[in-house]
Amino acid sequence: KVKCYNCKKEGHFAKECKKVKVKDYEYYKTKMLLTKKDKDEQVLLAEDQAWMESSSDSDLPINANMVFMAQIEKVLSDSESSSSSADDKISEVSYYLSESKSDLSMRLQNIMIILLLMVCL
Numbered sequence: 001k002v003k004c005y006n007c008k009k010e011g012h013f014a015k016e017c018k019k020v021k022v023k024d025y026e027y028y029k030t031k032m033l034l035t036k037k038d039k040d041e042q043v044l045l046a047e048d049q050a051w052m053e054s055s056s057d058s059d060l061p062i063n064a065n066m067v068f069m070a071q072i073e074k075v076l077s078d079s080e081s082s083s084s085s086a087d088d089k090i091s092e093v094s095y096y097l098s099e100s101k102s103d104l105s106m107r108l109q110n111i112m113i114i115l116l117l118m119v120c121l
Contacts, residue, residue, distance in 0.1 A: 072113060 006017040
């Protein structure tokens with residue numbers, strides 16, 4: 001036989017029950033968890049919005065990496081339009097690299113870019 005989980009009587013389902021739905025511990029626990037989840041999602045959305053506003057490229061100060069990458073892009077675009085040799089391209093890139101030799105991580109990045117250019121050429 002079927003048993004109603006609302007009124008605990010046999011003969012019908014909870015959907016068909018005429019009594020007002022019993023709001024037990026599980027009901028309130030589920031409702032509380034759903035409310036907390038919605039609140040947490042709203043907090044995350046607000047944090048995402050704040051992060052997006054704070055990480056705008058226009059607000060960033062121009063640093064050596066940005067200048068270096070712009071120079072590399074210029075060299076690459078210029079080299080695509082001209083028919084210079086691989087040695088000319090590497091020496092031109094090396095000229096721009098010589099300005100930023102003080103920082104070890106920058107030097108490693110520069111070496112990797114030169115190697116990448118050599119592979120692509």
